[in-house]
Amino acid sequence: MRKETMAIFGLALAIVLCSCSVFSGMTVASGEKVVKFGGSTLGGDFGYPSPYAFYPRGMGYIYLSFCFDTLTWKDETGVIPWLADSWEMSDDGKAWTFHLHRGVKWHDGEAFTADDVKFTFDYMKEHPRPKWFKTLEYIDRVDALDEYTVVIHLKKPVADFLVTIAGDVPIIPEHIWSGVEDPKKFRGKEAVIGTGPFKLVEYNKEEGYYLWEANEGYFKGKPLVDKLISTKVSDTALALKTGDLDEASLWRKDTDVVTEFEANPKFKIIEGPGYWVLQLVFNCEKYPTNITEFRHAIAYAINRSEIIQKVVHGGAIPANPGILQPGTEWSNPDLPGYEYNVTRANEILDVLNFTDSNGDGIREYPNPTGEELEFELITIDKFSREAELIKSQLKEVGIRVNVKSMDKSTVDTILKGGNFLLAINGHGGCSYPDILEIPDWPASTYHNDSYDSIFDKQATTMDFEERKQLVYQLQAMITDDLPVYALYHPRRWAIYNPGKLDTWFYTKNGIAHGIPYELNKLVFIGAEAPATPMATATATPTSKPVPTPKPPGFGATLAIAGLLTVAYLFLRKRGR
Structure with missing residues (x-):
């Protein structure tokens, strides 16, 4: 009987332990609000969310922003105060005085002061990260006048200072980072101690999994959610339906998913501008793509409307050839396009002496060898269908293209x-x-001194109308020189369960300096942001959706209790 007793109770204990093991990755207290997000553009690994380790793309910065704050931030209408309650700009636009919010604490309980702000800019100038915080080169020096007043002196005026510097640079704690000699190698819990609304609890690079918990002492108020999870899923629609996701970001060819959920009363959908562009990037230093007219011919040979309809099913709009999103205050609406025109493409190629001398349908280079006009088109896997369609379109004008797809970091x-x-x-x-500084980014093969001069001038022009005309000129030069051919701007949607959270929105002109997602940290804070002060002049991967761990409910507890009761009665009966 003793063996039977041990066996039955061992089975019961195993069931209890198995139930508990499902939840070992995350402890959820009764009544906690957990929000899980992901989707076709979210989920996956975007680096460790510290100022020197996040992947230098939009989602990497967003994950960083959950833990770290900036002097200013943005909401649905524009720039708002954040770590700074107010500010003034000097007459010459070269000095900005910030009055900091009092009582802000770092995640470890230490007080935030002006010394941290000064230290941040000094440290980042000493340890630059040019892939992201390039605008720090404009800073001359930073002075901390007292605990809550700091002055940032610039070498020259910066037109977008409140966005690209004050609203982009994460303030880091001096008491932690002052001892860090190599910030690129700095990891661990201390590396993500900020003043932000969330604290990083778990990061799994292989699974692309992030877990944050609310900073209950946040100076803007306790966040609306207790835990925040970013997870990778293979089927966004299924993950939403099963509750593995509470919110999903969709774009491009996800139109079928959007249509499906439009009729589902359990979900809401919002649509926002793409603030993103897909481009054909030319190497302007290598033959034959270093020939401007050759680039024009390729543009005329590409049918962008066909790409939008066949590949993304109407989930995009033809791009502004000057790169900037149509409808924004900076986009030049009067640029000539390269509308699909095979005849014009062939004429240009003929003039350049790329001819098909043997009649096999593929042109040859204009040299004695007669080598066929053939080269490689590289892209990431996500855009392989666009690449294949462009391949077929270019073949129509006698250019043979071989598509090679690879991961995004390799392409970069x-x-x-x-x-x-x-x-x-x-x-x-x-x-x-500012995105126009290097039109072919992340490449940098386009060189034009006149273009660079105009870019530098607009960056320091404080008058809006004067600056806009300079920005219009830049877009016209991009259209003429064509270092890139802008293909489309994607449409973007967020589908979410309003029962979990109903505060989602798109930020005007994107988060920070143009990140297009709906994951502004204000979504999770819920506090009404104060109005923007006026500046005044002064003398100074997985194969299936990843289920989110959930606490054992009443049903699971009742089942375990029932099993133990049965075991007890069985033993009593055997013991009679």
Whole structure:
């Protein structure tokens, strides 16, 4: 009987332990609100969310912003105060005085002061991260006048200062980072101690999994959610229906998913501008894509409308050839396009002496070898269908293209190294002129001194109308020189369960300097932000949806109790 007793209770204990093991990754107290987000553009690994380790793309910065704050921030209408309650700009636009919010604490309980702000800018100038915080090169010095007043002195005026510097640079704690000699290698819990609304609890690079918990002492008020989870799923629609996701970000060809959920009363949908562009990137240093007219011919040979209909099923709009999102205050609406025109493409190629001498349908280079006009088109897997369609379109004008798909980090590395002729790549930030600094980013093969001069001038022009005309000129030069051919701006949607959270919105001109997602941290805070002060002049991967761990409910507890009761009665009966 003793063996039977041990066996039965061992079975019961095993069931209890198995139930508990499901929840070992995250402890959820009764009544806690957990929000899980993901989708076709979210989920996956975007680096460790510290200022020097996040992946330098939009989602990497958003994850960073959950833990760290900036002097200013943005809501649905524009710039708002954040760590700074107010500010003034000097007459010459070269000094900004910030009055900091009092009583702000770092995640470890230490007080936030002006010394932290000064330290941040000094440290980041000493340890630059040019892939993201490039605008720090405009800073001359930073002075902490007292615990809650700081003055940022610039080498020259910066037109978008409140967005690209004050609203973008994460303030870091001096008492932690002052001892860090190599910030790129700095990891662990201390590396993500900020003043932000959330604290990082778990990060799994392989699974692309992030778990944050609310900072209950946040200076803007306790967040609306207790835990926040970013997770990767293979089927967004299924994950929403099963509750594995509470919110999903969708874009491009996700139109079928959007249509499906439009009729589902359990969910809401919001649509926002893309602030993102897919581009055909040319290497302007290598033959034959270093020939401007050759780039024009390729543009005329591409049918963007066909790409939008066949590949993304209407989930995009034809791009502004000047890169910036149509409808923003900076987008030039009067640019000539390269509307699909095979005849014009063939005429240009003929004039350039790329001819098909043997009649096999493929042109040859204009040299004695008669080598066929053939080269590689690289892209990431996500845009392989666009690449294949462009391949077929270019064949119509006698250009043979071989598509090579790879992961995004590899493509970025190849573009940065200039080891390509033609590539399909995309990026966000298409709502502000600063994205025009390097039109073919992350490549940098386009060189035009006149363009660089105009860009530098607009960046320091404080008058809006004067600056807008300069930005219009930049877009016209991009359209003429064509270092990239902008293909489309995607449409973007957020589908969410309002029963979990109903505060989702899209930020005007994107989060920070143009990140297009609906994951502004204000969504999770819920506090009404104060009005923007006026500036005044002064003398100074998985194979299936990843289920989110949930606490054992009453049903599970009752089942376990029932099993133990049965075991007890069985033993009593045997013992009679």
